[in-house]
Structures are given as structure tokens and as C-alpha cells.
Amino acid sequence: MRQDARDRVTVDLRGAGPVVHERAAARGVTVAAFVRQAVLTVTEQSPGAVDEREDGNAESTGKLVKVTLRLPAAHAFLLAKRARRADVSQGAYVAGLIDGTPPQVAVDRREAITALLRSTDQLAVISTDLTTFMRLLRQGKSASPQLEGHRAELMSLSNDLRGHLAVAGRFLSELHESTSRRSGAPSASRRT
DSSP: OOOSSSOOOOOOOTOOOOHHHHHHHHHOOOOOHHHHHHHHHHHOOHHHHHHHHHHHHOSOOOOOOOOOOOOOHHHHHHHHHHHHTSSSHHHHHHHHHTTOOOOOOOHHHHHHHHHHHHHHHHHHHHHHHHHHHHHHHHTTSSSHHHHHHHHHHHHHHHHHHHHHHHHHHHHHHHHHHHHHHHHOOHHHHHOO
């Protein structure tokens, strides 16, 4: 028969409960952890040996399990706020901290969108200027041997700019749709 990896013992503290709770709280650990440390001290075992055995039994299947954490209210508030800012669940945020790779805090959306809009506007002006310049080259009004040599480069640059503008436009449209759905506001496609 397979023995459970977690041994459980019920102890009658015979009135020592308040002292045990007080000492555990003073050390910032749970009562279970405090009692476990006391037992290991009395049996002259190192806590590391027990921890290593527990790690060996841990499942690493990636299956999600529910865990309940008791935190001071201020920490619970910060956990919720930081997970929301990183755009991940609180569980994913804590798992990242345990793995040593805390989720990156998302950039302020308004600032990112404003910067993207500004950059896209500038690229749109450049694209228009390039298109006009290419048209003049084709018509032969500004044709010169030096400019003709750069025609392929200019066409490539113009195509790259158009590609960027198309991707940025789709991204901004999807972002607008996503934001509208979250806020409950009608999106552009629903209004028409």
C-alpha cells in the first residue's frame, strides 16, 4: 500500500496553544511550520533533508491546483494590483515569483497607444512623400542617373512602410475592439 507523502499528526497542546500561536506569529510562520521545526530540532534532523524529500515527491505535470493564501490586507491588495497591471492572474503572478521570473508589468496602454499613433502618423507622412517621389521618378520629371540607382531601395522602403502601417492599423483596431468589449462601449463595427 502506498504511504501518503504527507504525514499528519493531531496534537493536544493542553493549554499551550496560545503560546504556540504567539511564537509562530512572532517568527512569521504558520503553526504547522513552527511545530514541524520544533519536532525536527528535538529529533536533531535538519529541515533541509525533509524539504528535499518533499521536492522529490512533487508533481511537475503542469496541472493547476487551487491554493489558498492568507496575506495581510495590504499585501493582498498589492498582489491583485500588480497581477492586474501585468495582465496575468494572481496565481500566474505568484508562480512567476516562485520561479524567479516575475511577470513583466505591462506598459501603460494609453502611453503605448499614443506613442504608436504618433509614430504611425509620421510614417504615413513619409509613405505619402515616398509615393509622390516615386511617381515623379516614373514620370521622368526628376529622373537622374543617381536617383534611378536608388529606385529599388525606395520601392522597398515604401513597401516596408505600407506593411508597417497595415500591421499597426490592424493592431490598433483589435486593441480598440478589445478595450470596447471590456468597457462595454459599442465598438466601431457594432456602431455601423
